[in-house]
Amino acid sequence: QKEVEQNSGPLSVPEGAIASLNCTYSDRGSQSFFWYRQYSGKSPELIMFIYSNGDKEDGRFTAQLNKASQYVSLLIRDSQPSDSATYLCAVRLGARQLTFGSGTQLTVLP
């Protein structure tokens, strides 16, 4: 079982819709969780991080964490074509390095 799993997609949503990206992780001791956005040919940029159960909102983005079920999700409201990218989920256990999922490719259709 991979440590961090994401649906590779591609996921397509119409402009203005809600995009929902999901990630599961295997290590119950994982403590902090990150969502990065990566445009084609570019480096990942941090969108959000979360470490407590529940929701964390930042503008159009909401991260949701459920440690009991070992999943973390990212919701993008009012999706825009500029949101089209690959979204990487990353997990860290304590002070260890980040472990990344393989990413979900999102396309927002105008």
Next chain:
Amino acid sequence: DGGITQSPKYLFRKEGQNVTLSCEQNLNHDAMYWYRQDPGQGLRLIYYSQIVNDFQKGDIAEGYSVSREKKESFPLTVTSAQKNPTAFYLCAGRGLHALEAFFGQGTRLTVV
């Protein structure tokens, strides 16, 4: 201009050659990381360093070497022992008490 700077942006290597990728930061990050990304794949950890003069192997360290002689610098050498080095290489840094890591612009290495 601050941040994590990787150079060069593109690098071509002949088979059998060693090449060194540069990663410099002026954010006073204690921890620095090297990741490799293959097309359509996530990031895999090569090496990381938590403090100067100390570094640890990641998941795919074979064929690579690093040094951390200064806090600001964490160069990665891709040796001839790395049989499939063509990939996108990403350097990242993290502050001592920070949760998040930030990436440089990446170096795309191609074997010719």
